[in-house]
Amino acid sequence: MSDSIIIDTGDLRFIEGHGQLIVKSYGGKLRAEFHNLEGPRFLTKYLKGKPVDLAPRVASRICGLCYTVHSISSAEAVERALDMKISEDVRKLRDVLYMANNLRSHLIHLLFLSIPPVEGLISALRMRDLNIVRMGANILSKATELIEVWGGRSVHVPNVIVGGFGKAIKCKELLHPIHQLAALSDDAERLVKYTLKLELPEMERYRLLVALKRSGSYPIYAEEANVALSDGSVLSSSEYYEGLEEVTKDYSTSKHVYFKESEITVGALSRIMLNKRYLSSRARELAEEIEWGPNPFLNIKAQAIEVLHYLDELIRLGGELAEIPPENLKTEDIKAHRDKGVGLFVAEAPRGTLCHYCEIEDWKIKDYRVYTPTAINSKSIENDAIELVKRFKPLGSQKLRFILEDMVRSYDPCLSCAVSLDIYE
Template sequence: MTDRRVIEVPALTRVEGEGGLKVVLHDGQVDDVQLNIYEPPRLFEALLRGRPLDDVPDITARICGICPVAYQMSSVHALEAALGLRMTPELRSLRRLLYCGEWIESHALHIHLLHAPDFLGYESGLAMAADHPEAVARGLALRKLGNRLLEALGGRAVHPVSVAVGGFYGLPRADVVQALVADFAQGLELACDAARWVASFSFPDFDRSYEMVALVHPDEYAMNEGELRSTAGLACPVTEFEQRFEEYQVPHSTALQARRRETGTCYLVGPLARVALSRERLAPRARALADELLPEPATNVFRGIVARAVEVVHAFEEALELLRHYRPVWPPRVPWQPREGTGCAATEAPRGTLYHRYRVSADGTVAEARIVPPTSQNQAQIEDDLRAWLPRVLPAGEQRAALDCERLVRSYDPCISCAAHFLRVTWESV
């Protein structure tokens, strides 16, 4: 007779969206690990069909309230590729500036309110504030600066209204934007302090060998464009995304996961991958902090929080540079005519590479949409990590192991609302 036991985390907390975790043990050995997504599917790829192209950045933003700009950026770049539209360098810089706001906002939230409590032993960032008031206040101040940048350029932080196919609907006056410069200079100092603070946490020893994947740009720390690269030597244009990566279904779970097509193996996207592939393109202070706080090879996923904090520093440096030189561009939008075509694009969402592809019709509507968010790409890697992690944490008892597994999942900053439209939902009962 065999002993089959199940450890369940029915609801993952301090993650964006709702999911659970199930581990099946057979005679004390890990038999199966499942990250269960029970977010209801919202069927975006279906409802986008037939919509006017102008609606696409507004609609795809609603996939995620934490990273709406990422969805807006990948969608407009993909549609512009389909329309054969070229962005001006000025508009491209402003999109980078907007994206900096989102990186700051999203990373500051995850670092301070969602993830740091794991290292310091609290149930939430709010509970942590009682004993660490300065750190929490600093985190909120950083997040507020990210939100203020989004509000200045996009009207609001959640679902900004200014992003259009071809550029922006409108741009703020120079004085409105330049008013942020002084506060951002201060924010940069706060961000450096925050990076040192998170690097002082104690991290479990959990270095693994990953294939890390991210966009790489020759002159920039890639955000809006670049080539797909991996630490295992992949280098290809984004147009080859679907030839290099595939989504597949696993027999026992209904979750759609992603793997490298050539090797059939899982891979990792996100801040650790970006630092690994573009370390030398970080802005000066971020680069120095990365070398000091996150030396190569940075392959411990628990240290993802340090990579995030380094990226916040980078986003402040880059935003400051762009803010100082800000001028509203006129016209804010490159004109375009509908035509038939297909285009794809990937950008670096806070959580990793976000791929969109659209087929557009001559009447200016969407014929077909395909979206691959970072969390669905990381899902197989998370499960693989959990299989390696469990034998280490099981001796402490199942209750404790469940908590430790949740910590590991959280270190990926999973965005389950994003993933839900693309992940199969598991309904298997035990």
């Protein structure tokens, strides 16, 4: 029996990195292949044998969109391994950086990568209402300014280090960019409402959804984070981590990641479906207008809701920051209680649940592993592709190709992230 190609998207448009989706028929059975064509940079491999303080700097380079969640997760994993205790105030400051980066990542994705093709446009700059783009780009640049003030640079911030930060930021300095963002709050709401009105294909397909869970708050990362599955089970971070398994595919530079042999989906949609009652009140109100379900296309609406939530959280944190006395923000006092150990940190990156794991011996990194959301979602992308071909094949290959591409994009895949899982072990 031979393969016959039913649909080949070619180089996927409006996407971070290089990828391709192919659906084949193999003896009447459909098979999808999500190719990651981005080359490996061997970053985790590079870390082996290196001093622990290099971890957050190198991990940051995994991704140019969600770099701070990588550097924070990396620092936290090392801190856990060495039993270093970070103060609540330091963590609050990391939250600010985290939210600002998520805001930046979501806005780039919504504004430039996902809304225009859904509307059949060649670019965001061809949108009928250019004010939407202007407002979005403005919020985007203010969120980036906040990252810059906090981190010392807009991308790959040098200020996140093991033990806290390099230079204690005066909390008051952060208030200015936060106030600027707060002033754009109504604009953000318009952008979000615009996204919520988009017409998207209906394609629900059952799968297990996974997101962090902590009662009482919308998950970002938490000291004692639990991982919730949509079947109702709740796992500790380490139980979750131990259930992950990597499968190598000869057509992709990223491995696929399964949880206990089954497909799981992570990302904004999973977070909203499992935690929407903890959204900020404004975001929750808008979220209640949408009928959420395991339809991948809804992920961009979930991201839009989160834009508003993160913005509201930043404004709230801004109020708390003003109260933090500078003497609470020292990093020199934080001591490592041992020179070896194992550290695991699970966080909600913009694209979904992310794990950083390290083993340290004699202050040096012995092993380093990263499980990225895109590697986890790869299987769902393939299964959705098969389902879409089954349902929409009568539309013809041109339309089908666009729908498939929109589906891949709705996951907001980050191919650079995913490939950082080293394929040559």
